[in-house]
Amino acid sequence: MNVPSRLNSEPRLEDFPxxxxxxxxxxxxxxxxxxxxxxxxxxxxxxxxxxMKDPKIGLTPPGLAWIMVRLDIHFRAELHWPGTIELGxxxxxxxxxxxxxxxxxxxxxxxxxxxMSVGVLIEEASRRPTPLTAAVIEKLRPWHKRGIEVAPPxx
Numbered sequence: 001m002n003v004p005s006r007l008n009s010e011p012r013l014e015d016f017p018x019x020x021x022x023x024x025x026x027x028x029x030x031x032x033x034x035x036x037x038x039x040x041x042x043x044x045x046x047x048x049x050x051x052m053k054d055p056k057i058g059l060t061p062p063g064l065a066w067i068m069v070r071l072d073i074h075f076r077a078e079l080h081w082p083g084t085i086e087l088g089x090x091x092x093x094x095x096x097x098x099x100x101x102x103x104x105x106x107x108x109x110x111x112x113x114x115x116m117s118v119g120v121l122i123e124e125a126s127r128r129p130t131p132l133t134a135a136v137i138e139k140l141r142p143w144h145k146r147g148i149e150v151a152p153p154x155x
Contacts, residue, residue, distance in 0.1 A: 011104045011111045015146040016088025018051050024083040024107075035079040040113045041071060044103045047087040048117060051143065058139050063124055069098070070118040077112040079105070085112075090145025094137060094153040097121055097129040102145055 013019070022043065030036035045068075052059045052066050060066060079085070086106045093100035098120045105113040123130050132153055144150045 011088075011102075011114050013086060013088050013104065013106050013111075016090045016102070016104055017146065018047070018089040018143050020047055020050055020087045022046060022085050022087060024079060024081045024085060026081050029081055033080065035081070037073075037075060040073055040075070040105065040115070043085065043087060043105050043113070044071065044073070044115050044117060047089045047103055048101060048119065051089060052119065059136055061133060061136065064130060065122055065124050066119045067122055068117065069120050071115060072117070073113060073115045075113050077110060079107055079112045083107055089143065090148075091140050091143050091150055092116075092145050092148060094132065094140070094150060096131050096153050099132070099140065 024035060028035045028039040048066075048068075051057065084107070088104040088106065090102050091099055092102045098118050101117045101119070103115045103117060104111050120129050121132055121136070122128060137152065
């Protein structure tokens with residue numbers, strides 16, 4: 001039996017618990033008058049960083065920081081200016097020192113790009129990976145992607 005690839009299935013915005021609105025900027029365009037592929041990395045960064053650095057959410061304990069170690073983007077449709085976008089993010093996997101996110105960019109109800117990204121928690125002083133704390137694991141729980149089971153990390 002052939003099972004469709006997750007990359008080929010159409011994401012649903014409602015499955016992503018963390019959402020953020022943004023604007024397509026004129027400066028995001030390339031000479032073909034659509035959003036340049038490199039700009040999508042910035043859109044995905046905006047979604048992740050806004051969540052991870054929000055002091056009210058508390059995902060970055062003192063003395064620790066998050067670094068990006070992987071970003072795999074799937075371009076699904078052209079995006080044009082002017083316009084607005086909605087960014088979605090959901091936690092799909094917890095590692096000993098890492099978090100894997102599935103992320104999306106929607107415009108006018110359509111997914112125009114999706115990505116898998118991995119962030120690693122590090123000690124600021126040593127710049128070395130450090131295990132996710134119990135508090136961080138618990139604070140990530142509301143952001144688990146809908147419809148999947150996120151297992152606790154193997155410690």
